[in-house]
Structure formats: structure tokens, C-alpha cells
Amino acid sequence: MRNLFYVSVFALMCSTVVGQGMKTEIVGNKQMTNSSREIPNFSHLRVIGLDVDLQKGKTNSISLTAESNIIEHIVSKVDGDTLVIHYERNQPLRNVTSPKIMLTFSNSINSILGSVSNIKLLSPLENDDLVVKLQTKSSITGMVKLNSLNLRAETSCDAALSGSANDMHAELFTKSNLNARDLAIKNLDIVEETHCKSELNVSEQLTAKLFVESTLNNVGNAKPDITYPSMDQMTSMKSFSRNVDMFKFN
Structure with a gap:
């Protein structure tokens, strides 16, 4: 009985720790909204788990159309000279309407890396x-x-x-x-x-x-x-x- 008690306590502690590390799942609310983000210059592009259209322009920016409770979980950041676009890691998402992402760029792009993504060159x-x-x-x-x-x-x-x-x-x-x-x-x-x-x-x-x-x-x-x-x-x-x-x- 004592061993069973310790096992139960250990299991409870583990479930508590795991639960504290997990984020609440977000279900897409189907309410579409638009957002625009200015981004610094970059030379390399990585796209993970999203579809992105690329178009030449005078400035660097990203235009997003996504569900209002999802759009803030789309990450677009420049790390060194690499622009990375992906959903926020470790954030569970479900029943999400595919966002529309337009990347306007003014600089030369030396590399494009895509993983589970579709990339379209509009220019x-x-x-x-x-x-x-x-x-x-x-x-x-x-x-x-x-x-x-x-x-x-x-x-x-x-x-x-x-x-x-x-x-x-x-x-x-x-x-x-x-x-x-x-x-x-x-x-x-x-x-x-x-x-x-x-x-x-x-x-x-x-x-x-x-x-x-x-x-x-x-x-x-x-x-x-x-x-x-x-x-x-x-x-x-x-x-x-x-x-x-x-x-x-x-």
C-alpha cells in the first residue's frame, strides 16, 4: 500500500509539472482580420507550416489575413539576416483557417527554405x-x-x-x-x-x-x-x- 501511495503521489506531481508547461489549445474563431508588419532588411527566407506569396516592392513588409485569435500567434522575425515565418512553437492550434500572407520585399533574396509550406513568386x-x-x-x-x-x-x-x-x-x-x-x-x-x-x-x-x-x-x-x-x-x-x-x- 505504501508503494502504491508513493507511485500515486509521483504520478500526480508529474501531471502537475506537465500541465504547467502546456498552453491552452486555441480553436480558430473564423473571424478574419487584417494586419501589416514592417520588417528589417533580410537576405534569406525560411517559411515553416504556412503559405506565403512574395512580391517585389519598395519596402519590406508582411500583410496578414487570419482569424483574430490566431493572427498574434503567427511569428515573423528577422534573426541575423534571415526572415523566419511560422506559427508560434508549442502553442496548440486546432481548426484554423489557412492565413493569407503576402511578403513584400525590396532587397535581394539569396535563399528560400520551405517546410510544409507553399511559396508563390508573384513577381x-x-x-x-x-x-x-x-x-x-x-x-x-x-x-x-x-x-x-x-x-x-x-x-x-x-x-x-x-x-x-x-x-x-x-x-x-x-x-x-x-x-x-x-x-x-x-x-x-x-x-x-x-x-x-x-x-x-x-x-x-x-x-x-x-x-x-x-x-x-x-x-x-x-x-x-x-x-x-x-x-x-x-x-x-x-x-x-x-x-x-x-x-x-x-
């Missing part, structure tokens, strides 16, 4: 170099005008890009797709692992490694140099973790 993104990383059912669509583009897409991601890029490196993993038929690329090297697909428009040099029923189609003039390595050379088998953290990028 052409012009820069010398651009890095794009997508993971876990994320997407990017729009026009770019670049010298160099580095794209990485992991786990059911989609990239649909138009415009131009002189040089491009791409890595697609696990049912990810690249639609670049309207993206004029001079030189491209690409790796596709596990049921990936790419539609390309490469004019000069195209080198590809395709694993596990991945496919490639080029409508440009470049003759593809394609190899089909063995599965033991797949990057995903060596470095990917089974425990996915949407806030961490490979």
Missing part, C-alpha cells in the same frame, strides 16, 4: 545566385532570372519554375517533381532518388543520376548524359533521419 525573382530548399509536401512556383540556381526538394515536394538560369544544380528525393519546361537553363546537373520526375528545358549540357524509377524529359537541345547508379549510392539512405523535424533543414 520575378532576380538575383545572381539563389538556393531553394523544400521539404515535406512543400512547393514553389513562379518566375526567376538567375545566373545560378541550387534546388533541393525532399519528400513529396513540387517546384514549377519559369524564366532563366545559366547554371543549375538540382536534387530531388522521394516523389518530388520539378517542372522547368518554361525555365531556360544552359547547364544542369540533377540527381533524382525514388519515384521523382523532372520536365526540363536545357540547351547546352545536362548530366543526370536517376535512382529507383525516377524519370527525366528534356525539351531543350542538350543531349542528356544519364547514369543509373546502384541503390547503395543513394544519399537518402545514408543521411536522412526517419524522425522529421519541420524546423530543421538538411
Whole structure:
């Protein structure tokens, strides 16, 4: 009986501590409201768990349309030279209407990272170099005008890009797709692992490694140099973790 008493007391203490650390769940109230936030200059963008439209402008700002009891839990902060947009961590939310987020930027963006997010370029993104990383059912669509583009897409991601890029490196993993038929690329090297697909428009040099029923189609003039390595050379088998953290990028 004494042991049972101590176990009961310990369980009560644990539940009290856990309860103190948890925040009350918030249910979206369906009452939409608008908000605008000015933000400092930034060079890199991270979007986690939200959809964001990007548009070139004269200043840096974010326009939000969201439920009135949810909007304050959408975080947009610049850490160093990186703008991070996400829901407040450790705040349980339920039955939330997807917010509409418009990011207006005046500076050049050097990298875009999206996790469980959809990113749309409403105006052409012009820069010398651009890095794009997508993971876990994320997407990017729009026009770019670049010298160099580095794209990485992991786990059911989609990239649909138009415009131009002189040089491009791409890595697609696990049912990810690249639609670049309207993206004029001079030189491209690409790796596709596990049921990936790419539609390309490469004019000069195209080198590809395709694993596990991945496919490639080029409508440009470049003759593809394609190899089909063995599965033991797949990057995903060596470095990917089974425990996915949407806030961490490979």
C-alpha cells in the first residue's frame, strides 16, 4: 500500500509539472482580420507550416489575413539576416483557417527554405545566385532570372519554375517533381532518388543520376548524359533521419 501511495503521489506531481508547461489549445474563431508588419532588411527566407506569396516592392513588409485569435500567434522575425515565418512553437492550434500572407520585399533574396509550406513568386525573382530548399509536401512556383540556381526538394515536394538560369544544380528525393519546361537553363546537373520526375528545358549540357524509377524529359537541345547508379549510392539512405523535424533543414 505504501508503494502504491508513493507511485500515486509521483504520478500526480508529474501531471502537475506537465500541465504547467502546456498552453491552452486555441480553436480558430473564423473571424478574419487584417494586419501589416514592417520588417528589417533580410537576405534569406525560411517559411515553416504556412503559405506565403512574395512580391517585389519598395519596402519590406508582411500583410496578414487570419482569424483574430490566431493572427498574434503567427511569428515573423528577422534573426541575423534571415526572415523566419511560422506559427508560434508549442502553442496548440486546432481548426484554423489557412492565413493569407503576402511578403513584400525590396532587397535581394539569396535563399528560400520551405517546410510544409507553399511559396508563390508573384513577381520575378532576380538575383545572381539563389538556393531553394523544400521539404515535406512543400512547393514553389513562379518566375526567376538567375545566373545560378541550387534546388533541393525532399519528400513529396513540387517546384514549377519559369524564366532563366545559366547554371543549375538540382536534387530531388522521394516523389518530388520539378517542372522547368518554361525555365531556360544552359547547364544542369540533377540527381533524382525514388519515384521523382523532372520536365526540363536545357540547351547546352545536362548530366543526370536517376535512382529507383525516377524519370527525366528534356525539351531543350542538350543531349542528356544519364547514369543509373546502384541503390547503395543513394544519399537518402545514408543521411536522412526517419524522425522529421519541420524546423530543421538538411
